[in-house]
Amino acid sequence: MARPSAEPTVSAPPVTPGKSRRSDRFLAAVQPAARVVFVSHLQPDPDSLGSMWGLAHLVGEKLRKPTVLTQDGGIFRAENRAMVDLLHLDLVPVSEFQRRPGDLVVMVDSQPGTGRHTLDRLGAISAVIDHHVTPGDLTGVAFADVRPDLGATCTVVTRYLSEQRVGIPDKLATALLYGIETELSGYPREGTAADDDAIAHLYPLADKDLLAQIRHARLPKTHFEVLTQALRNAQLFDRLAFTWVDPLGQPEQAAEVVDFLIRYDGVDWAACGGVHGNKVVLSVRAARANARAGELLREAVGDLGNAGGHERRAGGCITLTDPSPTAIERVRADLTRRIARTFGSASAHPQLLIPSGPSRADTSC
Numbered sequence: 264m265a266r267p268s269a270e271p272t273v274s275a276p277p278v279t280p281g282k283s284r285r286s287d288r289f290l291a292a293v294q295p296a297a298r299v300v301f302v303s304h305l306q307p308d309p310d311s312l313g314s315m316w317g318l319a320h321l322v323g324e325k326l327r328k329p330t331v332l333t334q335d336g337g338i339f340r341a342e343n344r345a346m347v348d349l350l351h352l353d354l355v356p357v358s359e360f361q362r363r364p365g366d367l368v369v370m371v372d373s374q375p376g377t378g379r380h381t382l383d384r385l386g387a388i389s390a391v392i393d394h395h396v397t398p399g400d401l402t403g404v405a406f407a408d409v410r411p412d413l414g415a416t417c418t419v420v421t422r423y424l425s426e427q428r429v430g431i432p433d434k435l436a437t438a439l440l441y442g443i444e445t446e447l448s449g450y451p452r453e454g455t456a457a458d459d460d461a462i463a464h465l466y467p468l469a470d471k472d473l474l475a476q477i478r479h480a481r482l483p484k485t486h487f488e489v490l491t492q493a494l495r496n497a498q499l500f501d502r503l504a505f506t507w508v509d510p511l512g513q514p515e516q517a518a519e520v521v522d523f524l525i526r527y528d529g530v531d532w533a534a535c536g537g538v539h540g541n542k543v544v545l546s547v548r549a550a551r552a553n554a555r556a557g558e559l560l561r562e563a564v565g566d567l568g569n570a571g572g573h574e575r576r577a578g579g580c581i582t583l584t585d586p587s588p589t590a591i592e593r594v595r596a597d598l599t600r601r602i603a604r605t606f607g608s609a610s611a612h613p614q615l616l617i618p619s620g621p622s623r624a625d626t627s628c
């Protein structure tokens with residue numbers, strides 16, 4: 264049976280009033296707006312979706328201003344689609360969005376100039392709230408709150424809502440909680456006491472049935488096709504498993520592959536390159552703390568494309584100027600070399616993770 268929706272609560276931890284709080288300065292920065300528009304990175308993930316929605320709720324409750332949540336690129340991962348559908352997120356594709364005079368734009372979970380957007384035509388960004396180590400261009404941004412020490416942008420947003428004593432409705436609490444949970448997944452956790460405080464605040468407010476439905480969203484057949492190819496192609500370079508998938512059914516599958524491969528107890532690093540349209544999507548995971556995955560992937564990719572991320576998780580993208588199989592094979596060889604050198608061992612002779620051999624299917628037990 265569906266759990267009845269909880270009424271929005273106004274309970275919040277006590278905070279010291281004062282204009283030095285970042286939530287006050289954020290609200291002051293968007294106060295002049297006729298409408299506040301929220302943008303995030305390409306293929307918005309749960310942290311960026313929850314953050315946009317939480318800040319829009321804050322602006323609506325405190326400033327009584329209209330808000331718009333945008334979507335840059337597609338949302339493909341089954342869990343993320345379930346989050347949008349089940350929580351009824353109202354998203355406007357950036358390609359269809361028309362900026363109006365009086366609009367102020369707020370970027371969450373990303374920074375301008377990181378190559379993770381298609382929205383440069385949107386114009387000036389007034390505020391940035393993020394937790395990525397990837398440096399962006401904050402020139403002309405009136406308010407910036409960038410906290411690489413925190414696990415999730417949703418943690419910052421939950422804190423703003425608490426500071427401003429704004430009640431969090433159950434579906435929004437579910438979105439914020441899932442945003443933090445996905446950013447903290449894996450081991451070692453990339454979470455702090457502040458992230459855990461936010462989780463403790465949100466959990467009683469969230470709809471646990473919807474949360475379970477999102478976490479266990481049904482998966483399309485391509486998910487298993489991609490995993491099969493990724494396992495067949497996985498090569499071990501010392502403590503790195505690197506694999507290649509061509510084609511990826513959807514760009515976020517590179518991340519799903521490395522989330523799966525990093526569980527292997529023989530590696531500390533998992534990396535995947537996957538061809539999607541005219542792009543190679545890269546994803547990296549580390550199984551140890553302070554791994555500098557984002558910085559290292561950026562070094563490995565160099566001027567081939569864009570990359571960035573966190574300590575344990577990183578992503579990147581390379582545009583294929585020539586889509587011919589020969590050119591793709593050259594890019595694959597180049598990337599394999601660069602990634603093996605950065606995360607594994609350049610001198611190691613790679614081994615297949617699962618060597619092909621006679622089928623053991625008929626072996627009787």
Ligand SMILES: [Mn+2]
Nearest residue numbers: 310372415416
């Ligand atoms: Mn995030």
